[in-house]
Amino acid sequence: MKAIRFAxxxxxxxxFSSALRKNVNQYFKxxxxxxxxxxxxxxxxxxxxxxxxxPYILILTIHxxxxxxxxxxVIMGIxxxxxxxxxMHDAVHGSYSKKKWVNNMLGGTLYLLGSNVLNWKIQHNxxxxxxxxxxxxxxxxxxxxxxxxxxxxTLKRIHKxxxxxxxxxxxxxxxxxxFNEFKQLAKYNRxxxxxxxxxxxxxxxxxxxxxxxxxxGIIFGxxxxxxxFTWWQLIIGFFVMHWVAGLILAVIFQLAHVVEGAxxxxxxxxxxxxxxxxxxxxxxxxxxxxxxxxxxxxxxxxNFQIEHHxxxxxxxxxxxxxxxxxxxxxxxxxxxxxxxxxxxxxxxxHVKRLKELGRA
Numbered sequence: 001m002k003a004i005r006f007a008x009x010x011x012x013x014x015x016f017s018s019a020l021r022k023n024v025n026q027y028f029k030x031x032x033x034x035x036x037x038x039x040x041x042x043x044x045x046x047x048x049x050x051x052x053x054x055p056y057i058l059i060l061t062i063h064x065x066x067x068x069x070x071x072x073x074v075i076m077g078i079x080x081x082x083x084x085x086x087x088m089h090d091a092v093h094g095s096y097s098k099k100k101w102v103n104n105m106l107g108g109t110l111y112l113l114g115s116n117v118l119n120w121k122i123q124h125n126x127x128x129x130x131x132x133x134x135x136x137x138x139x140x141x142x143x144x145x146x147x148x149x150x151x152x153x154t155l156k157r158i159h160k161x162x163x164x165x166x167x168x169x170x171x172x173x174x175x176x177x178x179f180n181e182f183k184q185l186a187k188y189n190r191x192x193x194x195x196x197x198x199x200x201x202x203x204x205x206x207x208x209x210x211x212x213x214x215x216x217g218i219i220f221g222x223x224x225x226x227x228x229f230t231w232w233q234l235i236i237g238f239f240v241m242h243w244v245a246g247l248i249l250a251v252i253f254q255l256a257h258v259v260e261g262a263x264x265x266x267x268x269x270x271x272x273x274x275x276x277x278x279x280x281x282x283x284x285x286x287x288x289x290x291x292x293x294x295x296x297x298x299x300x301x302x303n304f305q306i307e308h309h310x311x312x313x314x315x316x317x318x319x320x321x322x323x324x325x326x327x328x329x330x331x332x333x334x335x336x337x338x339x340x341x342x343x344x345x346x347x348x349x350h351v352k353r354l355k356e357l358g359r360a
Contacts, residue, residue: 004131004267006277013276016333020278023325024311028318035314037096044297045087049109051079060226066233073237077244080113080174084249086300086316088113092120095315113245114178114215116208119185122193129312133257133264133284134273140253141264145169148357149254151264155360163354170250171243178215178242181208251347256305258357259286259349261338281309282330286338287323288346295343296320303346306337 028035055072058064064072090096091106110117123139131137135150143149147166148159185208188194189201223234256262263283267273273280285305289295295303301316302308307323308316323339330337340346 004271006273008276013279017278020329037315041317048082048086052076073241074244077241080245081248083109085302089300090315093312095313111211116181119181122188149258159358162358163351171247173246173250175242252299252302254350255288255346256286258353262286285309288340289343
């Protein structure tokens with residue numbers, strides 16, 4: 001993978017970055033708070049994990065009807081999304097707690113969802129956060145079958161109506177991830193990204209396979225043993241659970257990066273992005289629904305992606321307050337701050353971008 005360098009001769013970019021760090025540090029100092037999780041975050045963790053585990057336990061113990069079981073797996077899907085956004089995400093970034101074992105334990109909730117922490121760390125923490133919205137570097141905007149998310153990706157006829165069919169395929173996100181991670185980790189091993197984490201590629205691949213077998217054994221094995229549901233009913237429930245989770249996660253992710261005003265720059269021939277790193281994050285990322293209390297709680301700060309990309313080491317419970325600081329500082333340096341006022345505004349902007357990306 002060719003290295004990319006972020007640089008700009010405009011010294012105000014570096015000054016902005018320094019001023020922003022100073023303003024944010026001052027906020028925590030003046031309010032005498034720490035940048036990690038608080039009591040609200042702990043309560044959210046319990047609620048989100050319970051949304052996933054409690055319905056599963058009920059399916060195993062109360063032998064519900066097929067209709068009630070379907071409702072329970074939908075709730076499990078919501079729990080998967082909530083746990084991923086509001087618990088795992090912070091923990092894998094190391095922003096949940098100052099204690100490494102706490103972050104490792106809560107980051108491990110990703111295994112409960114059938115996915116692999118190492119893959120996530122490389123894809124998200126390293127590639128996405130370093131090369132945000134850069135085609136062929138940021139896998140989050142890779143073209144996925146019938147969906148084109150990058151301006152520089154190959155345009156196909158099927159993309160013309162992607163603003164309609166994309167949302168069905170978004171729902172396949174977590175389901176596909178369970179199985180695509182085999183190929184993905186093999187790719188990371190070839191590129192040396194696994195060794196870059198001081199890990200043995202072969203051992204990590206074996207561990208991932210073992211974890212996925214345990215996950216599939218539990219998610220299917222226990223219901224087969226304790227309930228009267230048939231194998232095809234279990235497969236339908238598994239699909240519905242993951243489709244609900246995938247739809248929620250994919251939509252929230254896309255509203256932060258594939259919307260109007262979120263740039264998709266390409267490096268120059270010598271591998272340069274003509275912006276300082278913090279400015280690059282401002283230009284490629286968007287916030288939305290800042291004042292929506294439910295979204296602020298449920299989506300784990302993913303509606304404050306600007307703040308998250310600038311300060312991934314800070315827990316998301318602080319992002320709303322930080323957003324005013326970031327916006328004010330950006331405007332002082334005549335830099336853009338991409339804020340969509342509501343979920344509907346961000347969603348409509350994403351649909352418009354899907355239409356644009358589906359045309360030549």
